[in-house]
Amino acid sequence: MNAHHVLAAATAASRTEHRTISLVLFAVFVAVTLFITIWASRQTRTAADFYAGGRQFTGLQNGLAIGGDYMSAASFLGIAGIFALSGYDGFLYSIGFLVAWLVALLLVAEMLRNSGRFTMADVLAFRMRQRPVRAAAGISTIVVSIFYLLAQMVGAGALVNLLLGTHGEAAKIWTIVVVGALMIFYVVVGGMKGTTWVQIVKAVLLMIGAVVMTVWVLSKFDFNLSHLLGAAADSSGKGDKFLQPGLKYGATDVWSKLDLLSLGLALVLGTAGLPHVLIRFYTVPNARAARTSVNWAIGIIGVFYLMTLVIGFGAAALVGSKAIMAQDKGGNTAAPQLAERLGGGSGTTGGAVFLAIIAAVAFATILAVVAGLTLASSSSFAHDLYANVFKRGQTAEKDEVRVARVSALVIGAIAILLSIFARGLNVAFLVALAFAIAASANLPTLLFSLFWKRFNTSGAVAGIYGGLVAAVGLVLLSPICWGGKSATVPKGNPDALFSEHTVAPFHMQNPGLFSIPIGFLCAYLGTVLTREKTAEKYAELEVRALTGEGAH
Amino acid sequence: MTTESNPRPEPTGGLDEAAYLRIEASPEFRRLKSAFRRFVFPLTAAFLLWYLLYVVMSAYARDFMAKKVGGEINVALVFGLLQFVSTFLIAVAYERYSRKTLEPLAADVPTDAAGASVPPQRSAAPSDASGGEAGETRPVASEEEAE
Numbered sequence: 001m002n003a004h005h006v007l008a009a010a011t012a013a014s015r016t017e018h019r020t021i022s023l024v025l026f027a028v029f030v031a032v033t034l035f036i037t038i039w040a041s042r043q044t045r046t047a048a049d050f051y052a053g054g055r056q057f058t059g060l061q062n063g064l065a066i067g068g069d070y071m072s073a074a075s076f077l078g079i080a081g082i083f084a085l086s087g088y089d090g091f092l093y094s095i096g097f098l099v100a101w102l103v104a105l106l107l108v109a110e111m112l113r114n115s116g117r118f119t120m121a122d123v124l125a126f127r128m129r130q131r132p133v134r135a136a137a138g139i140s141t142i143v144v145s146i147f148y149l150l151a152q153m154v155g156a157g158a159l160v161n162l163l164l165g166t167h168g169e170a171a172k173i174w175t176i177v178v179v180g181a182l183m184i185f186y187v188v189v190g191g192m193k194g195t196t197w198v199q200i201v202k203a204v205l206l207m208i209g210a211v212v213m214t215v216w217v218l219s220k221f222d223f224n225l226s227h228l229l230g231a232a233a234d235s236s237g238k239g240d241k242f243l244q245p246g247l248k249y250g251a252t253d254v255w256s257k258l259d260l261l262s263l264g265l266a267l268v269l270g271t272a273g274l275p276h277v278l279i280r281f282y283t284v285p286n287a288r289a290a291r292t293s294v295n296w297a298i299g300i301i302g303v304f305y306l307m308t309l310v311i312g313f314g315a316a317a318l319v320g321s322k323a324i325m326a327q328d329k330g331g332n333t334a335a336p337q338l339a340e341r342l343g344g345g346s347g348t349t350g351g352a353v354f355l356a357i358i359a360a361v362a363f364a365t366i367l368a369v370v371a372g373l374t375l376a377s378s379s380s381f382a383h384d385l386y387a388n389v390f391k392r393g394q395t396a397e398k399d400e401v402r403v404a405r406v407s408a409l410v411i412g413a414i415a416i417l418l419s420i421f422a423r424g425l426n427v428a429f430l431v432a433l434a435f436a437i438a439a440s441a442n443l444p445t446l447l448f449s450l451f452w453k454r455f456n457t458s459g460a461v462a463g464i465y466g467g468l469v470a471a472v473g474l475v476l477l478s479p480i481c482w483g484g485k486s487a488t489v490p491k492g493n494p495d496a497l498f499s500e501h502t503v504a505p506f507h508m509q510n511p512g513l514f515s516i517p518i519g520f521l522c523a524y525l526g527t528v529l530t531r532e533k534t535a536e537k538y539a540e541l542e543v544r545a546l547t548g549e550g551a552h
Numbered sequence: 553m554t555t556e557s558n559p560r561p562e563p564t565g566g567l568d569e570a571a572y573l574r575i576e577a578s579p580e581f582r583r584l585k586s587a588f589r590r591f592v593f594p595l596t597a598a599f600l601l602w603y604l605l606y607v608v609m610s611a612y613a614r615d616f617m618a619k620k621v622g623g624e625i626n627v628a629l630v631f632g633l634l635q636f637v638s639t640f641l642i643a644v645a646y647e648r649y650s651r652k653t654l655e656p657l658a659a660d661v662p663t664d665a666a667g668a669s670v671p672p673q674r675s676a677a678p679s680d681a682s683g684g685e686a687g688e689t690r691p692v693a694s695e696e697e698a699e
Contacts, residue, residue, distance in 0.1 A: 088629070088632075091628075091632045092610060095603070095635045095636070096607075098639055099635060101639070102596070102599050102642055103596070106595060224623075225625070226622070226624045226625055227623075229624035229625070229629075230623070230624040240626075243626055243629065244614060244628055245611075245628050246614050249610075249611070257611040257612060260607065260610065260611045261607055261608065261611060264607035265607075268600070288650075288655070291647065291650060295644075295647055302636055305636075536572075537569075539575075539577075540569060540573075542576060543576050543581060543661075543663070544572075546584055546585060546588060546658060546661075547575075547581070547584070547663055548658065549567065549661075549663040
């Protein structure tokens with residue numbers, strides 16, 4: 001294996017004895033998932049099989065798969081890292097990610113399952129003229145998914161050096177290529193069935209890993225949360241501040257506080273507009289199963305985020321922020337370093353084994369998430385753009401699925417190339433941006449489609465493009481792109497994409513506070529300023545959404 | 553189907569537009585819709601406000617959030633944990649409400665071809681046993697479009 005060769009050739013660091021175990025475990029995971037994928041491909045005949053896994057998954061299975069789709073490396077390693085380095089502020093992220101599921105549960109999941117077929121655009125375009133709405137929804141689906149995908153793949157490249165103790169650019173590039181190739185294989189060959197099973201396996205592994213670490217950490221503190229918090233605060237050197245909000249989002253100027261609100265808003269409203277999350281609701285037989293799958297997901301994701309709190313504070317207490325910062329300034333290695341510490345410390349067999357396990361789980365996590373994203377964007381390309389926009393609905397199912405497979409290959413290849421070029425950039429902001437676009441462009445149109453009788457084609461199109469342009473535009477004007485020093489960014493941003501010196505015209509990193517209202521406003525104005533009415537189709541949508549009549 | 557500029561490739565499940573309009577106007581469906589909205593809209597507003605209160609206090613009421621309530625546990629941690637608790641409780645409550653109230657109401661909605669041809673009488677008495685024989689007219693749709 002080339003990747004193995006490259007990794008093995010890299011200079012040995014002090015903590016690399018686990019590398020072989022890690023690679024073997026990861027290889028086992030890959031072998032199992034490839035086997036599942038090939039099995040799934042034999043069960044995949046119709047378009048409903050490819051796009052929606054035959055709609056045969058149970059609520060529990062889909063709940064696990066939703067968890068597998070949603071709990072990215074960013075939420076496992078990233079949030080644990082924020083807890084470990086900035087203390088309490090990790091909670092602001094995880095709570096937003098969890099509460100968001102209530103929007104999906106109460107307003108979206110069942111109605112989408114009942115009235116749609118394969119993609120988010122099925123519901124957005126239901127009452128409308130098909131082509132303009134599907135074009136807009138397809139574009140926004142692909143933009144959201146690709147941004148999210150880039151963040152995950154560049155993240156995978158950055159992680160390999162940290163987790164496997166390798167060095168240099170070659171290991172990064174090989175990781176991106178291997179991750180990309182596997183994700184393409186899962187989607188092209190296994191379709192939704194293969195992807196779902198990969199996500200289920202990953203979710204089970206991740207939960208087991210997190211439970212073991214959590215119980216282990218708590219056992220060191222007599223299962224007393226207060227003791228753990230105290231030890232973390234002492235070890236952090238920041239005392240009580242470590243247990244209070246504000247270390248990470250600590251600036252006290254007006255814009256920084258608004259930025260925190262903006263982030264919170266995008267997190268809580270974004271989830272129910274993420275296309276790769278929405279298409280999971282089509283994989284179950286009916287609305288009740290869609291609902292129970294969200295309930296399972298809420299339970300699984302909620303327990304998982306509670307565990308990241310213990311894991312993060314455990315890393316702060318047992319590993320210490322100095323040792324974590326020495327590995328990675330962003331704290332992404334806090335969880336694996338904690339695993340090594342729990343297993344017996346650096347240089348022990350136990351430490352090496354547990355570190356290897358957690359590192360392998362982290363890569364399994366990335367694979368499952370990127371596969372879901374690739375499937376969402378290729379489904380939308382084939383079903384929305386190709387079949388309904390280019391071919392005006394005049395395609396055979398077989399054709400459509402073939403196009404979906406080809407587009408998964410092409411989108412995957414583009415993502416690999418972009419990730420290789422972007423590997424040196426700090427692209428973590430892309431996850432928050434994907435949530436902001438989902439909340440600004442997709443959610444307003446989705447909610448108005450389902451609940452507002454007067455809504456029409458122009459409103460849907462205006463809402464999607466308006467929210468998309470507002471979210472992306474504001475980020476292009478933000479300190480992420482322009483790194484000059486200002487009251488809000490006193491130290492400037494040396495990682496800024498365009499310029500280190502020019503001061504950003506827009507002071508916040510998170511556009512949601514403005515772009516979400518803009519999305520709703522555009523959808524509203526686009527509707528009331530045009531005459532088209534869709535009340536008859538709305539009656540059909542309502543009946544189908546609430547009763548399940550005519551559901552696929 | 554519809555005009556050429558507006559192709560509608562999605563099968564509509566065997567009922568035509570008029571049938572959907574009739575179902576939509578039926579008292580059974582109206583009851584389902586209002587029971588759904590009455591539960592879901594206020595609850596959504598409530599949990600969003602509850603969550604925004606948490607975020608706003610994290611940004612603007614840091615002294616209050618820093619107050620210790622016992623050991624190393626402070627208000628911020630309790631508030632955060634309560635967000636988890638409220639999320640779990642709302643999920644459970646909605647599941648129960650769906651099974652007890654919404655699903656039976658949905659089952660009452662006359663969506664078969666015969667029931668769908670009930671004339672749209674908004675003043676119809678709220679009889680739960682909606683006989684089914686309301687109108688023995690022609691089936692509204694003949695072809696079930698198989699997927």
